[in-house]
Amino acid sequence: MKRQEQLYEGKAKIIYATEDPDLVIQYFKDDATAFDGIKKGTIVDKGVINNHVSTKIFQYLEEKGVATHYVERLNDREMLVKSLEIIPVEVVFRNVAAGSLCKRLGIEEAKLLDPPIQEFFLKDDPLHDPMINESHIKTFEWATEKEVAFLKTSGSKVNQLLTEFFKERGIRLVDFKLEYGRHKGEVLLGDEISPDGCRLWDWETGEKMDKDRFRFNLGSVEEKYQEVYNLVCGEG
Numbered sequence: 001m002k003r004q005e006q007l008y009e010g011k012a013k014i015i016y017a018t019e020d021p022d023l024v025i026q027y028f029k030d031d032a033t034a035f036d037g038i039k040k041g042t043i044v045d046k047g048v049i050n051n052h053v054s055t056k057i058f059q060y061l062e063e064k065g066v067a068t069h070y071v072e073r074l075n076d077r078e079m080l081v082k083s084l085e086i087i088p089v090e091v092v093f094r095n096v097a098a099g100s101l102c103k104r105l106g107i108e109e110a111k112l113l114d115p116p117i118q119e120f121f122l123k124d125d126p127l128h129d130p131m132i133n134e135s136h137i138k139t140f141e142w143a144t145e146k147e148v149a150f151l152k153t154s155g156s157k158v159n160q161l162l163t164e165f166f167k168e169r170g171i172r173l174v175d176f177k178l179e180y181g182r183h184k185g186e187v188l189l190g191d192e193i194s195p196d197g198c199r200l201w202d203w204e205t206g207e208k209m210d211k212d213r214f215r216f217n218l219g220s221v222e223e224k225y226q227e228v229y230n231l232v233c234g235e236g
Contacts, residue, residue: 084181
């Protein structure tokens, strides 16, 4: 499967058409952004690592009965996926207090959240991805009531599966975002699942192993991404 014209370029990936209108190619870039694009930079080989990590996770989720857009990894930076009509709602799960939750509610970082917190955000860069609720989604018809119910149940299942998946590898899944889309009448999990969209901490030490190292100039960014790759993909 070869890529054809470029359909879209985002902050972390480029989407290309293929000869099959039902399939597209995701190309993973090394570009890194934070704080709504205010901070920009490069994380060497981030695209390669995120492609491989996402592949491993999508394969694992598919084995556990979660329908995703994943088809196959084509090479180090390209993944063949099903074409999706993206639902403009990000689903966020929080297992440990961190990031914006602490700022919004004055919660101390690292507080365990039991049960986990589920949140919705509108996918809209110019509006800085504002937090929304089910009433917004229904009124503005961003998703149907049935789809919202699916996002909640599917997201909860993914959270349970990935929490255990990462724990087995010595990593705490602090929080993460999921994106879904429609494909031939079915809602599928899309985008990527990687250190870009997940907060991952070392289970024993609490050391950050994700894009927060880039956001807050913590250093060892490439090294920690590589460590996640090694633990998830079983290399090194």
